[in-house]
Amino acid sequence: MKKATVGTLGEEKRVDCNIHLELKNTGGINLDLSSKVEVMYGNSIREIVHRELSFFGIENTKIVIEDYGAYPFVLQARLETVVKRALPDIGKEFLPEFSEKCLYKSSRDRFRRTRLYLPGNSPNFMINAGLHKPDGIILDLEDSVAPFEKDAARALVRNALRVVNFHNAERMVRINQFPMGLLDLECVIPHNTHLILIPKCESKETVHKVDEKIKEIKKKNNIEQEIFLMPIIESALGVISAYEIASASPNVVALTIGLEDYTADIGTHRTKEGRESFLARGSLVNAARAAGVQPIDTVFTDVDDAEGLREVTLEAKSLGFVGKGCIHPRQIEVIHEAFAPTEEEIEKAKKIVRAFEEAKLHNLSVVSLGSKMIDPPVVKRSEQTVKLAIKTGNLDENWRDNE
């Protein structure tokens, strides 16, 4: 008889569960449940199990569940995974109800100062991630998921996209490289994914492939909203191709870099000072700006070193980056603070924005401040600075009235 397991029996996993399923010919559903929350949610767990097994047409099975407080969307994803491991031909999906808190939109030009990586197969980190107010969350199907757990992670990430409130953070998913990435896209695109991170991107063709596949899925599912792309450059070749990648599709909104793989690729090690990646990072900023997309810096891996993070973020800002990856919620605020405009920057930006508005009012084609002419990119940057200053609370929304 067919058997399958999700998780490792006997190993405790917080807010998750282990399931062993054994299909039988007779005997009905034989559920052996041990749960840390039996007293509070035992009935509800049993009900979910029976409903989902019946959805998949399973009538006779012995099923052992060790539950460590898995939330309903987690339990549902684990059940689906174990069923599909036993019966790989099942095509349909058991979808939890789409929460209205998961329906908000993103926009092309939104701030992407921080994006918090959430391992795609670890429910524990997902549930409160949005409370820490990152600009984006990344449900990661790639490096943080073991190769043999990709299916489990896909179901979990999909359910999380439908259920977990990420509190207005941009909803991003990092897919695997193709061909597996194709499966990832089919699984996540229909569930209000805002942005796809494309790993190890080396050419515009990769971007095209992703873009095409998304287009196809959107059509099939009648999805109209734009789905943005953020290619990740992780190799020497990628750095060389950065501009063609950044300009490969209008859906690309940002370009980022992964330095662990890049430094390995160029035959060196990553250091805290980052001199070895100076060229790559500079090239990336340049390529992104040339293509009109946001340049975003890599992650900082030492979670306990807030001071170090502050320093490298200030450096990233000075190089032209507008965002940075996070692997722990504690990094979010440090990065936001570092990217927040300084008082001096705000004052200057205000003057330029005012001069620009003044010029517009008088239909002048040239913006000038005192005797100096101000070029359009400077105006645009100043507008961004003012917007960011308002967002970070360093400038009142009605600053024009308060002067």
Added chain:
Amino acid sequence: MNEDYKLKKNAAGRLIPTIINGKISIPYQGIGKYKPTGKKAAPPIASCADYPANGNKVVKDLKTALTETGIKDGMTISTHHHFRNGDYVANAVFEAAAEIGVKNLCWFPSASFPCHAPIIEHLKSGMVHHIEGSMNGPLGEFASRGGMKGMGVLRSHGGRYQAVQDGEVHIDIAVIAAPTADSFGNANGLLGESACGLLGFALADSQYADKVIVVTDNLIDFPCHPWQIQGNHVDYVVVMDKIGDPEKIVSGTTRITKSPDRHRIARMAAQFLRDTGIMRNGFSFQAGAGGTSLAFVDYLSGYMREAGVTARFIRGGSTKFLVDMLEEGLTDYILDGQTFDLKGVQSMREHPNHADTSPFTSYNYHGKGMFATMVDAAILGATEVDINFNGNVVTHSDGMLLHGIGGWQNTLFSKCTILTVPTFRNRIPIIVDEVTTLVGPGELIDVVVTERGIAINPRRKDLLCSVKDSNLPIRSIEELKEEADEICGGKPQKPKLGDRIIAAIKWVDGTVIDAVKIVEGP
């Protein structure tokens, strides 16, 4: 087990037993309502003629000391919990009692810990009839399953002092574990391998017990000074090889939580004190030694530094974090009830403004005032809070008795009591419709700080008003509960509880505020 009690509803609407271990109980009547009259209890008069003139009260071992006290069936034996989970003495006391062959004893600890699991065997054998004191971990579970012959009685630290002082509990034999003592019985917690800082929890025991035994593994020549416990109260001194495991008595270093959610809670609590103006020159607060509390202290000291504000005193549970504040001049005093780490012990030994307190000074509701009411803000935890701001610290939502009250009930009397709790923990809801066990009435709980926002008790219009212009996420407690329920998967089922009452929960004035029922479910 066959106790003939009835159930009676108290002023909080809770059903409580009319008789507890053969004594008539007094139902909770409301805050500050019950005022007993009469005189305090007193120990028997002693005569110096009966004690060695050279002051040497050392006897061979615990068994000898217990025998000499005249230990009998049905007696009450007390111990203290300054050694926390590293205590060897309580277990040794009951082993000695077992050798002597007495039964139906009452164990009256100021708290019990998982290390006291061996007492379960004595409860099974009938040597220990019941426990009056907190039951942590295995003992609580054993009691919850109905294993204890008598009814447990849980009191706060202040309630324990009050009960002894008022004569509700008569201690026949007090056994005081002392990190350092002399042969006269003077003792302190400051010195020796098992140093734990202070011995305040044993104060009532030394003052009111019929017989007092001091047990030490560091006997020094007279005088043991300072004498936190005065030898004039002490009958016998016993020397043991080891009275505790130093590593479990105090931690080498107490650590701040790494959990980002707890950090968030801790920070919001600190911001709340700052934005309400409670944090001002000369203010005071109390926070425990849990990971969230330490993070709170860390954030608050940052805000204090920024604003140039200093506190007059901090009530501890002292840790390295409070000591750092004392040394930096962010507070004038630490008023310490128990010391949690080595730096706390050292500071208590060396810093003149690191003062030791006791349940008498800080928490005794039947005294002429107590420190607890003078504290500007107390930051506490809970296992459950309900939408009426009632708090529970002793049982979990599954009905299991797993924790003691500690000083929790007593600190509720601060000017602003703040519970820092997550809305749910590993799919276990913390904010609930009604607490499983009522330990603290909602009238005394002012603010609940969670990872999803801050709920202010509607009774505290002043606090609501003072945060009007801050950007703190103020929400109603019902909203927080609904959000938590939604994530956890709807309203939780109720635990399966039987009719039998396994423990009574006392209020700070000796009345009974609630009862804990036997757990019959899984």
